[in-house]
Amino acid sequence: MAVAAEYEWSTRFQEENDRNEELSAHGKFFTCSYLLDMETKKILIRTHSGKIDTINVDPGPLDHYQFAIRASADTWRKFAMPTPPPMYHGIWAASFQGDMKLEGDLLVLMQNLRCLTAQLEILRVVGAPV
Amino acid sequence: MPKAKFSPVTGRYVTIEVEGDEYKVFYLENGSGQPIVCQHTAGCHNHQWRGLLEDEEFTQNYRVIAYDLPRHGKSDPPLNQEWWKEEYKLTADFYTKFIVTLCDALELENPIFMGSSFGGNVALQLALYYPDRFDAVIPVEAADHSPGFYLDWWQHPHANAAQVCASGVWDLMAPQSPDKDRWATWFYYSQGSEAFKGDLYFYSVDHDLRGKLDQIQGDKIKVVMLTGDYDYLTTPEDGRRTASQIKNAEFIEMVGIGHFPMSENHELFRSYLKEALEIISAANKAKA
Structure with missing residues (x-):
């Protein structure tokens, strides 16, 4: 993905996130950072009080995040379809039945599970960047 | 007069004794005919069956009964026990005894038992251990063995258990x-987090019918x-594998629906349930 396309994707993700009604209503304490590892691309998302703080495409080796969600590019493409096929329709489904791995501080993931789930479903609107 | 619409569904409590413990059980019901006894999923309550309870096509021929298992919905933990001093872990033995005692208390003749998830797994247990008490069972989202969901995350004190349970499913x-x-369905799950993990002890640990499915008397009790x-x-692969080992059992894959079919999409579920009930009815006619 070219730099311009990455910028466009990040901008769209942020816009969709920041106007998401569920996140606006329930995201007051949704503050965390996590890595989406998509095999051919890594994305570090930092959220503060439900709004996107930064989206870092291809972060550096020392960039910090609290947990990571890793899967193949193929899994993320299916995950990001408007209606994902069975077993690609969420991080639990893709972890139990597919190649997705949840790593790092999973307590932070669980503490933010409600809003994180809503945030990841934004991929169904903007698509996967891989 | 304010605008009001009354449902034909009624709710009632019945107090029963199971293994020396007293339970005040809440159940909803509607319809007349052969009873269909409906079990909700783990950590949930009987509102999951709200669509079926008000579906006239079913209630004109069946008496639909949906109860709350103790510690769920409006069924309290045992009245005569200091239950808060023990860790709750549901076992197959208690669960099946509870259901049979409730059916006896309600004087149900020839009921069909239907449950989803941990309710589907207990339907298989009932088919194995109580084939004379039920006409048929409909295990929904069930398998001979379903490991992996007895997790500490459901009750971790550093996370919001209501949200973890609800968003976790x-x-x-x-x-x-x-x-x-x-x-x-998410909302119901946010109400049931205290019982969810203990329910999953049955679902993922105590329930294991591997190697026993051929003992189910499928000629006596129909399994769909x-x-x-x-x-x-x-x-679906787990369901198909399980059904293939039970004599005369049938398996139906439901397309475009998940683990809480009666609650997440009754309109789609009802067509598959109709098919299941037709199979049971045909099997009974063939037996007669």
Whole structure:
């Protein structure tokens, strides 16, 4: 993905996130950072009080995040379809039945599970960047 | 006069004794005919059956009864025990005894038992251990064995257990199921976190019928299994494998629906349930 396309994707993700009604209503304490590892691309998302703080495409080796969600590019493409096929329709489904791995501080993931789930479903609107 | 619409569904309590403990059990019911006894999923309550309870096509021929298992919905923990001093772990033995005692208390003749998830697994247990008490069972989203969901995350004190339980089962539903029904199911789950983990002790640990399915007397009790293709815990492959080992059992794969079919999308579920009930009815006619 070219730099311009990455910028466009990040901008769209942020816009969709920041106007998401569920996140606006329930995201007051949704503050965390996590890595989406998509095999051919890594994305570090930092959220503060439900709004996107930064989206870092291809972060550096020392960039910090609290947990990571890793899967193949193929899994993320299916995950990001408007209606994902069975077993690609969420991080639990893709972890139990597919190649997705949840790593790092999973307590932070669980503490933010409600809003994180809503945030990841934004991929169904903007698509996967891989 | 304010605008009001009354439901034909009625609720009632019955107090029963199981293994020396006293339980005040709440149940909803509607309809007349052969009883269908409905069990909700782990950590939930009987509102999951709200669509079926008001579905006239079913209630004109069946008496639909949906109860709350003790510690769920409006059924309290045992009245005569200091239950808060013990860790709750549901066992197959208690669970089956409770259901049979409730059916006896309600004087149900020839009931069909239907349950989803941990209710589907107990339907298999009932078919194995109580084949004379039920006409048939409909295990929904069930399998001979369903490991992996007895997790500490459901009750971790550093996380919001209500949200972890509710959002932790979100992916068990199909994304195309109606939003209002998926969110109603999510809402029910936010109410049941205290019992969820203990229920899953049965679901993922105590329930294990591997190597025993051929002992189910499928000529005496009809088994019709239903599984949605979006269920990542007990997949259609798990359901098919389980049904194939039970004499005379049938398996129906439900397309475009997940682990809580009656609650997440009753409109789609009802067509598969109709098919299951027709199979049971045909089997009974053949037996007669």
